[in-house]
Amino acid sequence: MASRPDRHGRHQEGRARRARPAAGSSDALFADSAARMTGAVSELMSAAVAAGEIRDDIAPEDMMRALIGMCYTRQQPGWRDKVIRLVDVFLDGLRLRSGEAK
Incomplete structure (x- = not known):
């Protein structure tokens, strides 16, 4: 075929x-x-957690899955804007929320 x-x-x-x-x-x-x-990724995340920059409840494997998933959008028109938006949303979700200890 x-x-x-x-x-x-x-x-x-x-x-x-x-x-x-x-x-x-x-x-x-x-x-x-x-x-x-x-x-x-684990080393980078550990340093960011120790610095109080990101949450401590995200596994490095989950971070890798998210990053790899973003790569699949490359075949779509306007993929760069979509990936930038996904990165912004993802990073906002990693940050400590107000009231959480640093």
């Missing part, structure tokens, strides 16, 4: 090919990369 172009003129087959892991990549490489990124 031949692939049909989507509304942006791209073929679904090409999109699926790009979404597959690179040839020669492995689950171990993915796991190691994910662990390193999550560790880095």
Whole structure:
């Protein structure tokens, strides 16, 4: 079955090919990369919590999911404005609320 172009003129087959892991990549490489990124995010978040800048009830894995999710909007028209808005909302939600201890 031949692939049909989507509304942006791209073929679904090409999109699926790009979404597959690179040839020669492995689950171990993915796991190691994910662990390193999550560790880095954890360190940054710990420093922000210690400085009283963000809440302490957000897991680094949740932060990574939110950031990765924002990346999926890149295929949409006007994606930059949408991502900036999502980042603003997300950061507002991370901040300590009035009355919470610093």
